[in-house]
Amino acid sequence: MAAESSPKIVIVDESPIRAAILEEGLREAGYTSVVHISEMHSLLARIYAVDPDIIVIDLENPSRDVLEQMFQVSRAVRRPIAMFVDQSDAASIEASVEAGVSAYIVDGLKKERIKPILDLCVSRFNAFARLQDELDRAKHALEERKVIDRAKGILMKLKGLTEDEAYVLLRSTAMREKKKIGEIAQSILTASELLK
Amino acid sequence: MTTPLRIGFIPLVDAAALIVAADKGFAAAEGLDITLVREVSWSNVRDKLNIGLFDAAHLLAPVAIASSLGLGHVKVPIVAPFNLGLNGNAITVSPSLHADIMKEIDGDRFDPMATALALSRVVAKRRKSGAEPLIFGMTFPFSTHNYQLRFWMAAGGVDPDEDVRLVVLPPPYMVDSLANGHVDAFCVGAPWNSIAVDLGIGHILHFVSDILVAAAEKVLAIRQNWAEKSPDMVAALVRAHLRAAEFIEQPDNRAEAAAILAQPERIGVDAEVIQRTLDGRLKISPDGAKRESERYLLVGRQGVARPDPAQAAWLYAQMVRWGQAAMKPDALKTAMDVFRPGLYDAAVGHHPAPADAPQAIGAFAGPPFDPDDIRGHLAAFKIGHWKP
Numbered sequence: 001m002a003a004e005s006s007p008k009i010v011i012v013d014e015s016p017i018r019a020a021i022l023e024e025g026l027r028e029a030g031y032t033s034v035v036h037i038s039e040m041h042s043l044l045a046r047i048y049a050v051d052p053d054i055i056v057i058d059l060e061n062p063s064r065d066v067l068e069q070m071f072q073v074s075r076a077v078r079r080p081i082a083m084f085v086d087q088s089d090a091a092s093i094e095a096s097v098e099a100g101v102s103a104y105i106v107d108g109l110k111k112e113r114i115k116p117i118l119d120l121c122v123s124r125f126n127a128f129a130r131l132q133d134e135l136d137r138a139k140h141a142l143e144e145r146k147v148i149d150r151a152k153g154i155l156m157k158l159k160g161l162t163e164d165e166a167y168v169l170l171r172s173t174a175m176r177e178k179k180k181i182g183e184i185a186q187s188i189l190t191a192s193e194l195l196k
Numbered sequence: 197m198t199t200p201l202r203i204g205f206i207p208l209v210d211a212a213a214l215i216v217a218a219d220k221g222f223a224a225a226e227g228l229d230i231t232l233v234r235e236v237s238w239s240n241v242r243d244k245l246n247i248g249l250f251d252a253a254h255l256l257a258p259v260a261i262a263s264s265l266g267l268g269h270v271k272v273p274i275v276a277p278f279n280l281g282l283n284g285n286a287i288t289v290s291p292s293l294h295a296d297i298m299k300e301i302d303g304d305r306f307d308p309m310a311t312a313l314a315l316s317r318v319v320a321k322r323r324k325s326g327a328e329p330l331i332f333g334m335t336f337p338f339s340t341h342n343y344q345l346r347f348w349m350a351a352g353g354v355d356p357d358e359d360v361r362l363v364v365l366p367p368p369y370m371v372d373s374l375a376n377g378h379v380d381a382f383c384v385g386a387p388w389n390s391i392a393v394d395l396g397i398g399h400i401l402h403f404v405s406d407i408l409v410a411a412a413e414k415v416l417a418i419r420q421n422w423a424e425k426s427p428d429m430v431a432a433l434v435r436a437h438l439r440a441a442e443f444i445e446q447p448d449n450r451a452e453a454a455a456i457l458a459q460p461e462r463i464g465v466d467a468e469v470i471q472r473t474l475d476g477r478l479k480i481s482p483d484g485a486k487r488e489s490e491r492y493l494l495v496g497r498q499g500v501a502r503p504d505p506a507q508a509a510w511l512y513a514q515m516v517r518w519g520q521a522a523m524k525p526d527a528l529k530t531a532m533d534v535f536r537p538g539l540y541d542a543a544v545g546h547h548p549a550p551a552d553a554p555q556a557i558g559a560f561a562g563p564p565f566d567p568d569d570i571r572g573h574l575a576a577f578k579i580g581h582w583k584p
Contacts, residue, residue, distance in 0.1 A: 041378065044363070062236040062366030065336050068268070069364040072337050072520070093270065094247045102239070 007053035007109060008033040009117065012043065014061060018128045022056065025124045031117065044069065054114065055104040056121050059097065067104050092118060099125040144182040151185035154192050198229040199429060204241045205254035207234055207463040208367065209386035209473045210281035210414045212453065212495050214254050215463075217440035219456050225439075226432040234461065237366060238336045245417060246272040252433065254280060255417035258338040258511045261531045264420075267338070267521055273530075275423050276415035277430055277539035278437045279507075282500045282554070284413050284473070284493035285341055285404040286389040287348070289381040290374055291482070293318070293330065294399040306487075308406045308560045312352025319359050332356075333365040333373055333382035340413050341383040343514040344404045350579040351561035356518075357581075374398050385413070386473035386493065387465045394469070396482035403478075405491040409558025410500070412507035412535070423539065434543035441496025450474050491554065499553045503535035506556040509567035517574050519581030528570060 009031055013019040019036045026034050035050045037043070040063045047055060047067075057064050092115070096102055099122040105114055148170065155166040170188075174181045203218070205211040217223045218230040235241045238256055242263060245253040260274040289297065300317040303310030319330065334341040346356040356362055365373055370388050373379045375397045382388075383404070392398030404411065416437060423430050444453045450471055458467035472478050476492035479485070494500045512531035515521035557565040563576050575584040 040369070041373075041376075059240050060236060062368060064237040064239045065366055066364045068239055069337055090247070090270070093243070097240075097243050097247055097249065102243070 006030065006032050007113065007117070008050065009035070009054045009056065010047055010050050010052040011036045012040075012047075012055060012057040012061065012063065012067075014038055014040070015058070018058065018125070021128050021131075022121060022124045025120055026117070029116070029120055040066075043067075053106045053109050054117060057102055057104070058125070059100045059102060064102060070104065095122050099123075100129065101125045144185075147182055147189060148185045151188040154188055198224070198227050199432075200229045200231065201251040201429075201433075202231050202233055202249070203252045203254070204233045204235050204244055204250040206236075206238065206241060206367070208254075208414075209457065209463065209470055210284045210493065210495070211254040211463070212444050212457055212474070213278075213280050213437045213441040213501075214416065215457055216444055216453055217436040219459075219462070220440065220443065222439040222443070223433075223436040226436045228429075228432055228436060232462070238339075242269070245274070245419065246270060248419070248422075251422065252416060252418045254414055256336060256339050257412045257415045257507070257535075258340060258343070258515070259336065260415055260417045261508055261511055261534050262338040262515070262520075264530055264534050265521060265527055267515070273420035274417050274534060275420045275536050275539065276417055276503050276534055277423070277536050277543070278416040278434050279412055279501050279503050279535075280414040280416055280437070280495070282410050282413060282494040283403070283405045283408075283491055285344060285383055285385050286400045286478075287345065287381060287383045287402045287404070288374065288389045288392050288398040289401045290377070290379075290398060293380045294401065294481075297401070306402070306406060308348055308402055309351060311401060312348050312350075312354065314352075315349055316353040316359075319354055323359075330360045330380045331378070332360055332362050333370055333379040333384070334362055335367055335384055336364060337520065338515070340404070340411055340511070341385075343511065343518070344407050344411070345383045346518060347514070347559065347561075348402070348407045350577065353579070355579050371395065371397070387463065387469045390469050390472055390478060391465070393479050393482060399482070400478060400480040400487070403487075403489050403492050405489055407560055409491065410494075410507075410554035410556055412504065412511070415503065415535075423536075427539075427542070430539055431543035434540055438496065438501055438544055441501050444474065444495050445497040447475075494554075499547070499550045502540045502549075503537050504556050505532040505535045505537070506565070506567045508532045508535040509570065510557050510565050513565075513570045513574060516570065516582050517577065517580040523571065523582060528567075532567065 009026060011019050011022055023034050023036060037046050043063050043066050057067060096118060101121050103118050152163055152166040155161055155169060170181050170184055174184045205214055218232050223230045238259055241253045241255055242259055244250045260276050264273045296318045297311055297314045300314035301310050332345055334345055349356055354360060367384050367388050370382045370384050371392045374382060374392055389400050393400060443449050454467040454471035454474060457463045457470050473493055477486060477488045480487045508531045509528060512528055516523045521527060563573060566573055574582055
């Protein structure tokens, strides 16, 4: 895509990581003119300063309602903006809302040019959500690991076990009680707090 | 057998009937298992309702109408079988704008004509001295807040599109924006006005019930095709909401209702602030002055839960007046058809309006509102986009 025909895209997102993932995706696809806005104060003025063709915003952002004002004819609004709306685009809108992203388009931009950008935003948002999910799971695993280590320490001290024996005790108790090792470990920590 | 329903809401006190219906067991008693989803923007609530991620929603009445007319967005017919609240908003101004208005006022400070005329003198003086135009925050282009602010200031001769600036601000940002001087005033629902007063950064200038005696505010919104397919579900929802509204309106239950609403995953502010709103007894200035009104926020009492199509007609007339919608008889009919007293009656039976029922609208300026003559009505107002 030639640089002069690349539409100007503004990303409104308070998450720097997600914005970076989206921006990278857009640049890889040849959209070279991308600006990230992370500050919500005077959002309309910031957007008008960039004068974009397309605005992308995440749905966790309360300032989405501010963008809706751009449909209006008023002194505060200099250039009318339309949403990517067309009754035939219901599927696109569904996909974007489910992914957690919404796009606003300046009137006049052709539909064929918008569709690939929106599709890219949807796939990058979904990728970010998966990444976030993995990160949450990794964090959780790390937390659980710490709890198990502390529970092992308590068992080793109170019952004079080796580390391996303490782990085996935890695991066999978990199996017998049909619970997770993490849960048994947590109850050991709770009990030892109570008995202090 | 219970039916699972996902219902979206914005953390505001006028979601009270919905939240209490879900959390106090009124919905469960009707066989409904409601999952409430707290949202951050009206755009999200609208879109998630439209595409079916929500079965129902706490929605600005004008958004339900705009969606049914396809204004500014995809056209999805919405119906409102239950009116969640009447009135409930207030106009809060910064201490300096309050002082300016009080300096100029000629008459009672709670008389909206007196304050609107004073505002127009403040605006004229500012223009003369080269000061920036005043900025008013409101919550959404298709909102009662937008129309209430416009109606009020235009009555005093202030053109909301020429003489001041109206900007959309998410409710949770209103108070900060007033504190930082990014706006001079705002119109928003509870609890945000009280929070600004408690922080000492705002004065409640008007309850919107000063401007309009009775204005539909939020509705329980559902997609028309869903309502047609599931009439039993709609009836069960309406009954659960009416029971909840009746519970909230019993003064003895107010503290419990406020505690339910105050939960962090619901509205998430102090129960005492919420109860002030339900009781209609508000602190209006940082010095502690209080003001009471019977009509501050009505949740179901005086028969107001039954949707009144005349309210929808008034909202449509505002869209026409301010250039958001074209004047068309079929559009008026579509708008009025959003408010469905028939669905309400089918659920709880038709009862004659109580003797104390407020007359719809009852604006402080202009001729009485007549849904059958919107042209004639709008022709009486000098300021506006629509010209006869």
